Amino acid sequence: MPAPTIASIDAIALRIPFDHWAPAPLFAGRPRTTLDTVLVRVVTDGGVVGWGEAYGSFWSAVVAAIDEWVAPLAVGRRVDDVDLPGQIERTLHNLGRAGATVHAISGLDIALWDLRGKLAGVPVSTLLGGRRRDRVEAYASLLQYNGDLAQIRRIVDRALGEGFSQIKLHERTAAAAAAARAAAGPDVPLMVDTNCAWLPAQAVEAVAAFGPSNLLWIEEPIWPPEDFCALATVRAATGIATAIGENAGNALDFAKMRAANCVDYVQPSAIKIGGLTPLWRICTEAEAAGTTCVPHSPFFGPGYLATIQVLAAKDRESALERFYCDLAYDPCGAFAPIECGYLQVPDRPGLGGDPDPDLFARFRV
Ligand SMILES: [Mg+2]
Known part of the structure; x- marks a missing residue:
């Protein structure tokens, strides 16, 4: 039987309202009231549907990159060609080595993993060598509260009350961290x-001020984020563990981070770095x-x-970042709910569940 090929690719932008129980946080200089993403629907010549996701905060550019650049290079190619996203990245390299083009390729790559799992009848974690755990812990990744200590205490209490037992802030003051630590307790x-x-x-003085809050890590303390030497200086001078990686331009940046001895926790992003393929490679090399x-x-x-499948299969156990807010519609809530801070790794073939048509009816741009 001939190998399945890609018959069509569609990019679908979604804007889902969220509530983080406080005034709208700023994102890219504007108040943010929706979480925006681009889903990528890949259909094989046999009618099997795979789903991917591309970073969609600049959704119109990403949709254009998929429609105009990525899809024409992918349609007709084999679904089992694991080199395809990398070949497209090379073909498109002069459009930019990061940003919308690579975000678009990320969506294709993730959809191809979903398809390969579905065609083989196994969860993606099996394709990654097998799951090492059946459930993963989620940490509550709080949105911005702009240093409002009362709000921070209130939201930390709320997250702990729902069963989360790890907390991340998006704040910039030592006082904010101290308030969260006081609310959460020492452990x-x-x-x-x-x-x-x-x-x-x-940065050294600013980060050192967080010392009394006993952080598991401080994330991206340096502008620009690719100044790995400056981050190494902060890490050595303060003794506080660092995390970095969501703004990496490409996978090679992670080798440069290691060479600079600047990082304790690496944070590749499935929907920004080129998909599940580079995420898995970065993860295994880092660990x-x-x-x-x-x-x-x-x-x-x-x-x-895709991130959950990686967390299930990778060597070291670590927690899943979960944005802590109420979504108007949670795309995975029906089949991968978080209960008391944990979720069961979905074990259906592929990534673990398809988006509901209702999602598109209500939130498609
Ligand atoms: Mg982050």
């Missing part, structure tokens, strides 16, 4: 994502070298499921 793992808060000259992979995953569709 709850606490992380702070500063979203590239400081220039190198300011073989002694760092822990804690993928970036504040998204909710097939990229989230």
Whole structure:
């Protein structure tokens, strides 16, 4: 029987309203009231449907990249060609080595993994060598509360009350971390994502101020994020573990991070770095070298499921990043719910579950 080939590729932008129980946080300079993503639907010549996800905060550019650049190079190619996304990345390299083009390829790559699992009748974790665990812990990744200590205490209490036992803030002050630590108690793992808060000259002093809060890690304290030497200086001077990787331009950046000795926790993003293929490679290389992979995953569709499959199969146990908010519609809530801070790894063939048509009816752009 001939190998299945790609018959069609569709990019579907979604904007799902969310509530984080406070005024809208800023994202890219604007108030953010929806979580935006691009789902990628790949259909084989035999009619099997696979789903991927591309980083969609700039959804119109990503949809154009899929429709105009990626899809014409992929249609007609074999689904089992694991080199295809990498070949497309090379063909499109002069459009930019990061950003919308690579985000678009990420969506294709994830959909191809979903298809390969479905065609083989196994979960993607089996294709990755087999799951090492049947459930993964999720950590509550709080959105921004802009240093509002009362809000931070309230939301930390709320997350702990729902059963989460690890907390991450998106804040930039030591006072915010101290408030969260006081609310959570001494034993709850606490992380702070500063979203590239400081220039190198300011960073050592700023990060050292977080010392009393006993963080599991501080995330992206340096602007620009690819200044790995500056991050190494912060790590050595403060003794606080670092996390970085969601803004990496491509997979090779992770080898450069290791060479710079700047990072304890690497954070490749399935929907930004080129898909599940580079995520898995980065993860296995990082963990073989002694760092822990804690993928970036504040998204909710097939990229989230791909991340769960990786967390189930990888060497080191680590928690899943779960954006802590109420979504108007949770795409995976029906088959991969979080209960008391944990979720069962979906074991259906492929990534573990398809988006419901209702999602598109209500939230398609
Ligand atoms: Mg982050």
